[in-house]
Amino acid sequence: MADMPALTKNARLHIRCDHDIRSLLDKAASYTHMSVSEFVLKNAVEQAQEVVQAHESITLSQTAFAAFLDALDNPPQPNPALRQAFQRHAQHVVK
Numbered sequence: 001m002a003d004m005p006a007l008t009k010n011a012r013l014h015i016r017c018d019h020d021i022r023s024l025l026d027k028a029a030s031y032t033h034m035s036v037s038e039f040v041l042k043n044a045v046e047q048a049q050e051v052v053q054a055h056e057s058i059t060l061s062q063t064a065f066a067a068f069l070d071a072l073d074n075p076p077q078p079n080p081a082l083r084q085a086f087q088r089h090a091q092h093v094v095k
Helices: 019-031 036-056 062-073 080-092
Strands: none
Touching: 019 036
């Protein structure tokens, strides 16, 4: 787990599984010279990072990225629907 961030280990995670899954985890952990806890945590963290990355990032083609930058540099004027949305937001959201 050398590439994992430093963990303070102040939180517990309890997982229940059947005997076959536990045996599989024991075997996999032993092949990687880790404890079952280290093995499960390392793999869970790696999977969680991939899921978060997939949901929190976007990939654009060069054409789409150029259009995005152009829209940032030259935003269109607000249309009536956008103005109305801002008015509704101001009425309903407390700062």
